[in-house]
Amino acid sequence: MNEASKNLPESIVAQGEPVSEAAAGAILTIDLGAIRENYRRLKAQLGGVPCAGVVKADGYGLGAAPVASALSAEGCTTFFVALLAEGLALRKALGPRPAIHVLNGLPPGSEPEAVAADLVPVINSAGQLKAWSNAGQQAGRKLPAAIQVDSGMSRLGMPPAEVEAISQDPRAFDGVDVVLVMSHLACADEPQHPANERQWLAFERLRKMLPEAPASIANSSGIFLGSAFHFDLARPGAALYGINPTPSEPNPMLPVVRLQAKVVQTRSLEKGAGVGYGHTFRATGPLRAATISLGYADGWHRRAASAAWFDTVRLPFLGRVSMDSIILDISVLPAGTLGEGDLVELLGPSQSVDEAAGHAGTIGYEILTSLGPRFHRRYVNR
Numbered sequence: 001m002n003e004a005s006k007n008l009p010e011s012i013v014a015q016g017e018p019v020s021e022a023a024a025g026a027i028l029t030i031d032l033g034a035i036r037e038n039y040r041r042l043k044a045q046l047g048g049v050p051c052a053g054v055v056k057a058d059g060y061g062l063g064a065a066p067v068a069s070a071l072s073a074e075g076c077t078t079f080f081v082a083l084l085a086e087g088l089a090l091r092k093a094l095g096p097r098p099a100i101h102v103l104n105g106l107p108p109g110s111e112p113e114a115v116a117a118d119l120v121p122v123i124n125s126a127g128q129l130k131a132w133s134n135a136g137q138q139a140g141r142k143l144p145a146a147i148q149v150d151s152g153m154s155r156l157g158m159p160p161a162e163v164e165a166i167s168q169d170p171r172a173f174d175g176v177d178v179v180l181v182m183s184h185l186a187c188a189d190e191p192q193h194p195a196n197e198r199q200w201l202a203f204e205r206l207r208k209m210l211p212e213a214p215a216s217i218a219n220s221s222g223i224f225l226g227s228a229f230h231f232d233l234a235r236p237g238a239a240l241y242g243i244n245p246t247p248s249e250p251n252p253m254l255p256v257v258r259l260q261a262k263v264v265q266t267r268s269l270e271k272g273a274g275v276g277y278g279h280t281f282r283a284t285g286p287l288r289a290a291t292i293s294l295g296y297a298d299g300w301h302r303r304a305a306s307a308a309w310f311d312t313v314r315l316p317f318l319g320r321v322s323m324d325s326i327i328l329d330i331s332v333l334p335a336g337t338l339g340e341g342d343l344v345e346l347l348g349p350s351q352s353v354d355e356a357a358g359h360a361g362t363i364g365y366e367i368l369t370s371l372g373p374r375f376h377r378r379y380v381n382r
C-alpha cells in the first residue's frame with residue numbers, strides 16, 4: 001500500500017476510488033432489484049433445487065460485493081468466484097457465513113490463506129487434492145473442498161483417468177471433506193448440441209467414483225436444459241446479470257445495466273469534413289455531430305455496437321471509436337436538443353447487452369466484464 005492510500009478504508013482502496021456523478025464522463029446504473037428478480041426467476045425454473053450465485057470477475061464487472069449482498073438478501077448462501085484473491089475480498093465483504101468456492105482452485109502454496117478465510121477450493125487435479133489433503137492434516141481437521149471432474153470440456157477439472165486413479169487410493173481424501181462434486185458444460189447454450197448429453201453421462205459415471213456429495217453441472221444456460229441437469233445445486237452467473245441464457249429464444253431475464261455517456265461538445269459539419277482518426281468517415285452533406293465521453297478505454301470496443309440512443313432515437317457513430325470519446329451523428333434531432341452534459345444511452349432499454357455484443361461479434365459476458373473503472377456507478381433498488 002502506498003503512502004496516499006494508507007488512510008483510506010480497505011474496501012475503497014481495493015476497488016479504486018468511487019467516481020462522483022459530476023466528475024464522471026459516463027454513468028453505469030446497476031439495478032440490484034433486477035438481479036434479485038432474476039435470481040427468483042432462476043429459482044422458479046429450478047423447482048426446489050438450491051441456486052448459487054457466480055460473482056467472479058467482480059460480479060461480471062458489476063461489483064461482486066453489492067451483487068452478492070443482494071443475492072444474500074434473496075436467500076443465496078453459496079457463491080463462486082474464479083480466483084483466490086476474489087474469494088478473500090468477498091469473504092471480507094460478506095462476513096463469515098456464506099460458502100465461497102474458488103473455481104480455478106488454489107495456486108500452489110496459497111492453501112493457508114484459503115484455510116484462514118474459510119474458502120472452498122474447487123480441486124481440479126490430483127496434485128491440488130494432495131496439497132489440500134496435506135493442509136487438512138496439518139490443520140488437524142477435514143477441510144471442505146469441491147471436486148471438479150472434466151466431463152468433456154477439456155478446460156478445468158480432473159480427467160477421467162485421474163478420477164479413476166484417485167478412487168483406488170484409500171488415503172486420497174484424508175483431511176478433506178468433499179462438499180460438492182461438479183463439472184461444467186461446454187455447449188449449454190445450444191440445447192440440441194450432442195455434447196450436453198455426452199457430458200451428462202460422463203458426469204454421472206465419474207461422480208460415482210468419488211465420495212458421495214451434492215452434485216452440480218448447470219450454469220445459467222444449463223438450468224434451461226431441463227431438470228436432469230439440475231442435480232443438487234445450480235451455478236448461474238450471466239442470467240443473473242440479464243444476459244439471455246436461451247439465445248435462440250426471447251430473454252427470460254430482466255435487464256440489469258444501463259450505461260449513459262455525457263455529451264462533451266456538439267458541432268456542425270460541412271459536406272466533405274473528415275471525422276475522427278484516419279478520416280474513415282467523411283460528411284456526405286451538412287450534418288450535426290456530438291462528441292461523447294466514452295471510448296475503448298472504458299471497455300467500449302472499437303467494434304462494439306455502432307450507435308447510441310436518445311430516448312428512442314438512434315444516433316449512429318461517425319468514424320472510429322477513440323480512447324476517451326466517440327462522435328455521434330445527431331442530425332435527426334431538432335437543433336439544440338442535445339448540449340454539453342446531456343446523456344445518451346449506450347446500454348439499456350434501447351440497446352441490450354446482448355444486442356451490443358452481437359454488433360461487436362462477441363458475447364454479452366465480454367461486454368459486461370469489459371466495462372471500465374471510470375464510470376460513476378449508481379446502484380438502484382437495493
Ligand SMILES: *Cc1c(COP(=O)(O)O)cnc(C)c1O
Pocket residue numbers: 054056103183184218219220221235236237238239
Ligand atoms: C463462469 C462459470 C459459471 C457461470 O456461468 P454462466 O454461463 O455465467 O452462468 C458456472 N460454473 C463455472 C465452472 C464457471 O466457470
